[in-house]
Amino acid sequence: xxxxxxxxxxxxxxxxxxxxxxxxxxxxxxxxxxxxxxxxxxxxxxxxxxxxxxxxxxxxxxxxxxxxxxxxxxxxxxxxxxxxxxxxxxxxxxxxxxxxxxxxxxxxxxxxxxxxxxxxxxxxxxxxxxxxxxxxxxxxxxxxxxxxxxxxxxxxxxxxxxxxxxxxxxxxxxxxxxxxxxxxxxxxxxxxxxxxxxxxxxxxxxxxxxxxxxxxxxxxxxxxxxxxxxxxxxxxxxxxxxxxxxxxxxxxxxxxxxxxxxxxxxxxxxxxxxxxxxxxxxxxxxxxxxxxxxxxxxxxxxxxxxxxxxxxxxxxxxxxxxxxxxxxxxxxxxxxxxxxxxxxxxxxxxxxxxxxxxxxxxxxxxxxxxxxxxxxxxxxxxxxxxxxxxxxxxxxxxxxxxxxxxxxxxxxxxxxxxxxxxxxxxxxxxxxxxxxxxxxxxxxxxxxxxxxxxxxxxxxxxxxxxxxxxxxxxxxxxxxxxxxxxxxxxxxxxxxxxxxxxxxxxxxxxxxxxxxxxxxxxxxxxxxxxxxxxxxxxxxxxxxxxxxxxxxxxxx
Amino acid sequence: xxxxxxxxxxxxxxxxxxxxxxxxxxxxxxxxxxxxxxxxxxxxxxxxxxxxxxxxxxxxxxxxxxxxxxxxxxxxxxxxxxxxxxxxxxxxxxxxxxxxxxxxxxxxxxxxxxxxxxxxxxxxxxxxxxxxxxxxxxxxxxxxxxxxxxxxxxxxxxxxxxxxxxxxxxxxxxxxxxxxxxxxxxxxxxxxxxxxxxxxxxxxxxxxxxxxxxxxxxxxxxxxxxxxxxxxxxxxxxxxxxxxxxxxxxxxxxxxxxxxxxxxxxxxxxxxxxxx
Numbered sequence: 001x002x003x004x005x006x007x008x009x010x011x012x013x014x015x016x017x018x019x020x021x022x023x024x025x026x027x028x029x030x031x032x033x034x035x036x037x038x039x040x041x042x043x044x045x046x047x048x049x050x051x052x053x054x055x056x057x058x059x060x061x062x063x064x065x066x067x068x069x070x071x072x073x074x075x076x077x078x079x080x081x082x083x084x085x086x087x088x089x090x091x092x093x094x095x096x097x098x099x100x101x102x103x104x105x106x107x108x109x110x111x112x113x114x115x116x117x118x119x120x121x122x123x124x125x126x127x128x129x130x131x132x133x134x135x136x137x138x139x140x141x142x143x144x145x146x147x148x149x150x151x152x153x154x155x156x157x158x159x160x161x162x163x164x165x166x167x168x169x170x171x172x173x174x175x176x177x178x179x180x181x182x183x184x185x186x187x188x189x190x191x192x193x194x195x196x197x198x199x200x201x202x203x204x205x206x207x208x209x210x211x212x213x214x215x216x217x218x219x220x221x222x223x224x225x226x227x228x229x230x231x232x233x234x235x236x237x238x239x240x241x242x243x244x245x246x247x248x249x250x251x252x253x254x255x256x257x258x259x260x261x262x263x264x265x266x267x268x269x270x271x272x273x274x275x276x277x278x279x280x281x282x283x284x285x286x287x288x289x290x291x292x293x294x295x296x297x298x299x300x301x302x303x304x305x306x307x308x309x310x311x312x313x314x315x316x317x318x319x320x321x322x323x324x325x326x327x328x329x330x331x332x333x334x335x336x337x338x339x340x341x342x343x344x345x346x347x348x349x350x351x352x353x354x355x356x357x358x359x360x361x362x363x364x365x366x367x368x369x370x371x372x373x374x375x376x377x378x379x380x381x382x383x384x385x386x387x388x389x390x391x392x393x394x395x396x397x398x399x400x401x402x403x404x405x406x407x408x409x410x411x412x413x414x415x416x417x418x419x420x421x422x423x424x425x426x427x428x429x430x431x432x433x434x435x436x437x438x439x440x441x442x443x444x445x446x447x448x449x450x451x452x453x454x455x456x457x458x459x460x461x462x463x464x465x466x467x468x469x470x471x472x473x474x475x476x477x478x479x480x481x482x483x484x485x486x487x488x489x490x491x492x493x494x495x496x497x498x499x500x501x502x503x504x505x506x507x508x509x510x511x512x513x514x515x516x517x518x519x520x521x522x523x524x525x526x527x528x529x530x531x532x533x534x535x536x537x538x539x540x541x542x543x544x545x546x547x548x549x550x551x552x553x554x555x556x
Numbered sequence: 557x558x559x560x561x562x563x564x565x566x567x568x569x570x571x572x573x574x575x576x577x578x579x580x581x582x583x584x585x586x587x588x589x590x591x592x593x594x595x596x597x598x599x600x601x602x603x604x605x606x607x608x609x610x611x612x613x614x615x616x617x618x619x620x621x622x623x624x625x626x627x628x629x630x631x632x633x634x635x636x637x638x639x640x641x642x643x644x645x646x647x648x649x650x651x652x653x654x655x656x657x658x659x660x661x662x663x664x665x666x667x668x669x670x671x672x673x674x675x676x677x678x679x680x681x682x683x684x685x686x687x688x689x690x691x692x693x694x695x696x697x698x699x700x701x702x703x704x705x706x707x708x709x710x711x712x713x714x715x716x717x718x719x720x721x722x723x724x725x726x727x728x729x730x731x732x733x734x735x736x737x738x739x740x741x742x743x744x745x746x747x748x749x750x751x752x753x754x755x756x757x758x759x760x761x762x763x764x765x766x767x768x769x770x771x772x773x774x775x776x777x778x779x780x781x782x783x784x785x786x787x788x789x790x791x792x793x794x795x796x797x798x799x800x801x802x803x804x805x806x807x808x809x810x811x812x813x814x815x816x817x818x819x820x821x822x823x824x825x826x827x828x829x830x831x832x
Contacts, residue, residue, distance in 0.1 A: 199690060201645070292648025294685045300651060301658040309651075310644065392642035396701070399606050399636040399714075400659040403628045552609045 009278065012129035016137035020111055021144065027110075028145045031103045032152050035179070038096055039153045043088030043160055043167070055082050057339040062090055065228060066331035071095065072246045073222045073237075075253075083166035085251040089175060093250065097242055098215060100149060100179055101186040104142055105207040108190035111138040114200040116283060125282065135277050139187060139270060146183030150176040171251035178245040181262035185241045186211065188269035195276035198285030206287070211242075218243030241265065303402055304410045310388075311381060315418065318377040322425040325373055329366055330433025333359040356521055360444055363430070364452060364519045368492050370430075371456035371514060372485065374422040375463050378415040379481055382467040385411045386478050390556040398553070408548050412468065412541060419460045423453045452520050458533035462513035463488070465540025472547035475554050488512030559584050559712055559743045560605060564614035567600055567767075574600040576767035577614065582745055582760070587738050589758030590747040591796060597767040598747040599639060602716050605745075606636060618712065632660070635705035639717035639747075641697050643689035649700045650685030653678075656704040666709065673707040680729050694721035706733050713737060713744045719753065731757060755792040763799050770799055 050058055059082045061067060062074045072094040076082055112135060115121045121134055130136075154176030160167040190207045197203035221237025223229045237243030247258045299305040337358040356364075385408060388394045398404060431449040467481040474480070488511070495509040509515035513533055518525055560582040567575040575597050582588040592598050603609045604616055607627025616623045618630045643652055653674060661667040678685055683699045692700065698721045705713060719727045734757050737744060748754050754761060755775065762772035771778065779789045782798055790798075 201690065289688060289691055291686045292651060292688050294648065294650040296651040296654035296658070300655050301662055303659075306655065309647065392638075392640075393644060395603075395608055396636070396638055396641060397656075397659070398608060398627075399631055399634065400656060401628050401632040402659055550610075 007130075009130040009132040010136050012127075012133040013136045013140065016124075016129065016133050017140050020137045020141045024107060024111070024141055024145065027107070028148070031099075031145070032149050035096055035099060035103075035149050036152045036156050038099070039092055039175075040156045040160060042092035043084055043157075044163075046084050046088055046091070047163055055084070055087060058082070058087060061332060061335055061339055062087065063226065064331060064335055065223065065226075066328050068222050068226050068228075069219045070328060072218075072243075073226045075246075075249045080252075083251065084164045085160075085166035085168070085171055088160075088167075089171070089250045093175065093178065094242065094246060096153075097178060097182045097245060098211070100146070100183045101211045101214075101242065102208070103149075104146070104183050104186040105190045105204065105211060107142055107145065108138055108187050109194055109200055109203045109207065111141065112191065112194040113197065113203040117200045122282060132274060132277055135191060135274060139191060139273075142187035143184065146180050146187070149183065150180035153179055166251065168251065170254045174248050174254040174256070175250040177256065177259045178248055178250070181259040181266065182241055182245050184266035185262050185269065188266045188273060189241075191273035192269055192276065195273060195280055196286045198287060198289045202285070202287065202289060214240040214242045218246075222246075302410075303397070303407050304413070306397075307381070307384070307410050307414050311384060311414065314380060315377060318380075318418075318422060319425055322370075322374060322422050323429045325370060326426040326429025326431075327433045329363070329370075330430045331437055333362070333434050334437035336362050359434070359438065360448075361522055363434075363449075364522050365496065367452050367456065367519070368496070368514050368517070370426045370453055371423065371459060371517070372489050372493070374419065374426055374453075374456075375460045375485060377418045377422050378460055378464045379467045379485065381411055381415040381418060382464060382471055383478050383481065386471045386475055389475065389553055392555050395553050395555055404549050405545070408468075408472075408545050412464075412545075415464050415468075416461070419457055419464065420454075423457065423460070424450065427453045448521070455520055455525055455530060456514065456517050458530045458537060459513035459517050461537030462533050462540065463537075465537035465544065468544030469540045469547070470544070472544035472549075472551075484512070488514050491515060557584050558582065558617075559586075560588075560616075560618055560745060561620075562601075562605075562614065562616040565601070565604065565611055565616050566613045567597075567604055567609055568612045574767055575604070575611075575614075578764070578767060578769055580762060580769055580772075582743060584743055585738075585741050586760055587734065587744045587746060587758045589754035589761040590745055590764065591749060591751065591754055591761060591792075592764035593749060593800065596764045598764060599716055600767075601764070602636070602714055602745070602747060605714065606631075606634070633711040634714060635708040635710045635712075636714040637698075637701045637705045637716065637718045639720055640694075641701040643692070643697055643700060645690035646688060648686055648688055649683060649692065649696070650678075652689060652700055653685065653704045653707070657707060660708055660710075669709065670707050673709075674703060677703040677706055677733075681726060695723065695726070698722055699726070702730065706737075711742055713742060714747075715744065716747045717749070718746070719748075719750065727753070751791075751793045751796055761792065763796060765799060771795070 059074060059076065062071065071091060074090055076086065115134065124134065125131065154172045157167055157172035157175055158169055189210060193207045194203045197206055217236045218240040220233050221235065221240065221243050224231050224234040225237055241262060244258045244262060248255050300309050340358050340362065427449045428446065431446045434443045463485060466484060470478045470481055491508050491511045492514040516529055516533055558581050560580060562578055562580045565575050565578040566573065578601060590598055600609065604611050605618055605623050607623050610624050619633065621630050623630065657670045657674065661670055681699045681703060683696060683703060689697065698718065702718060719730055722730065734744060746754065746758060758775065760774050761778060762769050775792065778795050782790050782795045
């Protein structure tokens with residue numbers, strides 16, 4: 001009976017926890033920071049943009065199906081007055097919870113299945129450490145991180161009281177509890193998935209599919225709750241861990257029963273994960289990995305074919321995103337006219353332009369968002385070349401009769417094609433949705449919509465050029481490309497909304513290439529500006545290519 | 557005729573001189589063993605020969621062409637197996653092999669021949685081509701690279717520790733293919749630190765140390781050069797240790813030291829003993 005304590009399956013959990021926390025610290029801090037900012041930025045934006053009357057108009061926008069699908073139902077009853085806090089929570093809570101779910105999926109797979117795949121778990125298990133210690137320390141880490149997310153957002157929301165009395169402490173506490181419990185549920189679900197899958201990628205994919213599944217089924221439940229479809233399917237929102245927490249209704253009811261249920265679910269799922277982990281051989285999984293083909297598909301005959309092989313799924317995914325972005329904004333068009341007219345702030349911002357409907361003016365302002373999103377796939381393609389280099393694939397491939405020039409040119413061709421295709425998908429999707437919601441009146445033809453977004457191509461090419469330059473000349477700093485895109489978003493989109501016509505601050509908008517593009521049809525198109533931007537893009541690409549051809553491969 | 561020829565080849569990474577005036581010559585039809593411990597500069601040399609790294613100074617030619625400027629046309633007749641091959645995790649081994657073969661030949665009799673050889677190699681190396689590369693073990697990843705290289709019909713094969721991770725049976729399969737390539741009159745540069753393998757396969761050997769070629773010649777020449785009167789001809793391992801014996805330092809308790817020393821004593825350079 002040599003002490004049972006030493007043979008515990010959990011032995012070493014505490015020490016492993018310290019190491020897990022240490023490795024997760026950077027990721028977690030970034031997540032906590034982003035989630036906290038995200039939570040308060042919605043309400044702050046609301047307070048900056050809307051007066052109390054406009055807020056009621058905004059409530060109507062939140063009630064249209066596209067918004068309910070994306071952000072969840074509006075819980076205000078007839079006659080209840082919308083407050084900043086209620087609408088802020090309505091706007092941000094579900095999206096933040098979605099991010100919390102994703103954060104937990106990444107955290108748990110990274111610390112369990114990934115460690116197992118890398119072999120570090122094998123070494124660890126040869127030490128006097130319990131078989132379940134890896135899982136228990138990972139889940140404890142998830143508990144701590146979720147608690148921190150919850151605490152930070154709660155404190156940030158309480159701080160908003162300084163700006164508006166509707167941000168009650170009780171509401172903030174309720175809001176934070178949603179983060180904590182939803183996070184735990186997805187940490188536990190991922191822990192189960194990590195036992196079932198055979199690879200870390202498999203675990204990640206499956207867990208993300210589960211997140212997407214729960215997000216989607218609650219759309220139908222939320223429609224029912226909003227009264228736009230049959231009441232019978234309301235349960236879909238209650239069985240989804242992304243639908244149930246919304247029933248806590250922070251700042252309205254501040255109910256805790258949904259969180260109690262979520263906590264029980266998390267504990268049960270955690271117990272299942274431990275039971276599975278106890279049985280399982282190291283490295284084994286119940287779901288076998290899908291077999292590949294013994295031969296290459298016929299298009300895989302050149303680097304050009306390889307880029308397609310590597311990017312195909314991602315590009316299809318982005319095409320779907322573009323359809324969704326177009327459809328979402330398109331569906332707002334039906335209600336945007338009266339809404340803008342009801343708000344002094346917005347009627348100042350969207351000044352009527354002769355010959356154009358309010359909806360079209362609204363779209364002109366929003367096009368920059370479309371362009372910023374459409375820019376991402378092109379950048380992903382160029383930066384893929386960098387990861388191909390870093391992973392050592394390129395090194396080996398270049399030992400065949402393939403020219404380096406050919407390789408980088410292939411990626412550039414895809415990036416340029418993607419820029420056109422992605423922007424056009426958004427334009428078509430927007431136009432089609434507009435046709436439906438505006439019932440054919442005041443829509444404008446597809447050419448107008450195409451023109452509105454295609455004028456952003458030179459800006460996208462400039463960003464592509466910047467990314468290509470980094471790949472060629474500063475391969476270790478390609479992350480700057482994303483930072484610059486982020487700066488572009490804040491400077492151009494938010495800059496236009498908040499700085500408006502302020503003469504002293506106008507230059508901020510021009511930091512990003514997107515700020516140079518006119519808001520057609522409100523503003524006139526200057527061909528010269530577009531040509532210069534495109535030329536800058538071409539020059540950056542040329543510099544990137546030249547540096548790429550001249551340097552050593554940089555392999556990680 | 558020299559297939560590979562470098563003169564005074566220098567490659568620096570910051571302060572590190574990875575290659576420090578390397579003179580290497582490999583003739584057509586030779587199987588050349590390129591040996592040295594980790595960090596001596598073997599992989600750097602091969603990467604310069606392939607045009608992956610640009611030489612800091614000195615010259616390097618393959619087939620009489622400059623390795624940096626004319627690398628692509630050189631590659632038409634070169635197949636390379638890296639020591640630690642990194643494969644696309646989401647592609648199957650079969651896809652990767654086909655892709656590499658197609659980068660050389662896309663159709664016609666050469667393509668058919670490559671496919672025939674591919675099938676034979678996959679069978680002999682016992683590789684499952686339908687598995688995704690991310691689930692291959694180190695040895696299986698190595699097999700993918702070996703099949704892709706050996707199924708190509710080229711004039712020069714560059715192998716950088718090609719058998720690391722292979723079991724002894726598969727090592728034998730590899731050796732039989734090397735013999736076949738050699739019989740066909742092709743040239744092979746085999747970088748390795750498995751000395752028995754080099755001894756078995758190679759006609760000529762070069763020993764690299766700190767970025768310089770410190771010893772080279774045919775196996776017989778090397779062994780005679782390091783012969784000690786009254787003793788049997790040294791093995792390649794003994795020749796190698798005479799180059800490197802002075803680099804072994806064991807520190808520890810006095811008694812243990814004596815034991816370690818007795819193991820290494822046989823390798824310590826006897827010729828140089830008088831100099832010290």
